Amino acid sequence: MRIAIVHDSLMCRGGAEQVTLSFHRAFPKAPIYTLCYQPELTFPEFKQCDIHTSQLQRFAKTDAIMKRLYFPFGIIAMHQLDVTQYDIVLISSTHCGKYIKVSKKAIVINYSHAAFRLVWEPESYAQYVNSRSIKRKVFDLVIAKLRSIDFKAAQRTDYFICNTERMANQVRGYYKVKKSIEVIYPPVNTANFYVDNGPKRYFLVVSRLEYYKRIDLVVEAFNQLGYSLVIIGKGVQADEIKAKANNNIIFKSGLSKEELAEIYAGCRAFIFPQYEDYGITPLEANAAGRPVIAYGQGGVLTTQIPVSDNPAEATALFFEQQTVEDLVNAVIKFEQIEHRFDPNFIRNHAEAFDEDVFINKIRQFVKEKYQQDRKQQTEIIR
CATH class of the missing domain: 3.40.50 (Rossmann fold)
Structure with missing residues (x-):
């Protein structure tokens, strides 16, 4: 054969x-x-x-x-x-x-x-x-x-x-x-990621910087919020997006898998603003025990468990519209329940994929x- x-x-x-x-x-x-x-x-x-x-x-x-x-x-x-x-x-x-x-x-x-x-x-x-x-x-x-x-x-x-x-x-x-x-x-290669119970300092995006990925929306939202955000990736929209970002937003690219795993493990939550037919990066975040804040359409409906009454049995918080306002409100809502997510539950969920x-x-x-x-x-x- x-x-x-x-x-x-x-x-x-x-x-x-x-x-x-x-x-x-x-x-x-x-x-x-x-x-x-x-x-x-x-x-x-x-x-x-x-x-x-x-x-x-x-x-x-x-x-x-x-x-x-x-x-x-x-x-x-x-x-x-x-x-x-x-x-x-x-x-x-x-x-x-x-x-x-x-x-x-x-x-x-x-x-x-x-x-x-x-x-x-x-x-x-x-x-x-x-x-x-x-x-x-x-x-x-x-x-x-x-x-x-x-x-x-x-x-x-x-x-x-x-x-x-x-x-x-x-x-x-x-x-x-x-x-x-x-x-x-x-x-998702779960062996590449690990759960770190240490303090979380920033939100995270890992994506190509392309028009349909809507990373511009995340930049605008975090310009308003002022929270620390790390964006990892390259793409045709990179210069345009970087020009709009305030000092609370850091851009990285070309990381080793060990460096990427460390950044995933240290984030408060992973931001996923785009529509994707599937999307592996939210599962990578899950493999590091981290929850996802995602636009609630497309592949995340298959790969993520949205918050309902019990965040300890959820992997993601969805927002309904691809707007700065909806994303800002989702991040604020996440802050209120952040401590209730269970990293081990999230990691176990990722292992099914x-x-x-x-x-x-x-x-x-x-x-x-x-x-x-x-x-x-x-x-x-x-």
């Missing part, structure tokens, strides 16, 4: 990259194929992997450059990557992973993290929202072409796996999928589909 792992690009430290690492741990001999790979921009564990990149690697040294060259050069480069010699192609994708060249006989399994946002949800990008006139028309033409390419590529997938039932519904709708879609929650659980499910799924395919081929020969 020859397996290849495919991921869109290895240019940042995000949840999709963590899933790709888990694929590697599930199948350690499988090579990884990707559009671009920059070791200093993503998780250091990838240095131990057998990684194959596209021709775009020669030009795209940063995530920003890769995105500027994506249409059409990234699409062409990904399609030229050849994995036709493999029996199983296990794809981790939000956009171009599914464009790779595969054999007609291969079993193609696509773990879909989210819809290709630029194609299916263009309004989640500031560049699109702020475009006008001719620029908007050009955007719409490019998006229409990308949507056609994305839809066609998705038809080669034999089996989709999604991170939530909502994502599965999107995949069914966007790609007209008739087969059943497995839902396997993405993993541990990486070992994920790896076992992925191995079982791949083995099952491979055996089904072999049986069908044998029956055809007979």
Whole structure:
């Protein structure tokens, strides 16, 4: 059983990259194929992997450059990557992973993290929202072409796996999928985090600094509150967000996993203002025994236990609207019940989403589909 792992690009430290690492741990001999790979921009564990990149690697040294060259050069480069010699192609994708060249006989399994946002949800990008006139028309033409390419590529997938039932519904709708879609929650490596019973000094955000992540909302709220806030991450909106922040807000990036674990363990609460189809960072906070203050939509409805009567049996406090006022009120409400959260309960909750659980499910799924395919081929020969 020859397996290849495919991921869109290895240019940042995000949840999709963590899933790709888990694929590697599930199948350690499988090579990884990707559009671009920059070791200093993503998780250091990838240095131990057998990684194959596209021709775009020669030009795209940063995530920003890769995105500027994506249409059409990234699409062409990904399609030229050849994995036709493999029996199983296990794809981790939000956009171009599914464009790779595969054999007609291969079993193609696509773990879909989210819809290709630029194609299916263009309004989640500031560049699109702020475009006008001719620029908007050009955007719409490019998006229409990308949507056609994305839809066609998705038809080669034999089996989709999604991170939530909502994502599965999107995949069914966007790609007209008739087969059943497995839902396997993405993993959190709980061994990387620990509970610290010492004093808590600051609130925490860990996120790419992108438009749809709504980190600007957190900055405005904490400018008003004046409380200590640590923001960890990089992104296209970084300069804009930093320019708005008061002195009570500190920015960090490029941390080791040990440094990240220490910062998680020392926070009062983790702030999660965005809508995500899943979202691993709230579970990372939980693995450190820390509660989450989150916008109460999307993946957190699956991964978090909201406060009701007893905070000791909860992992998160939700706010209803993505507004500065709602977030400020949520932080103030959190202060009143902060001491009632139980770090050990929160940690135990996170362990249900541990990486070992994920790896076992992925191995079982791949083995099952491979055996089904072999049986069908044998029956055809007979």
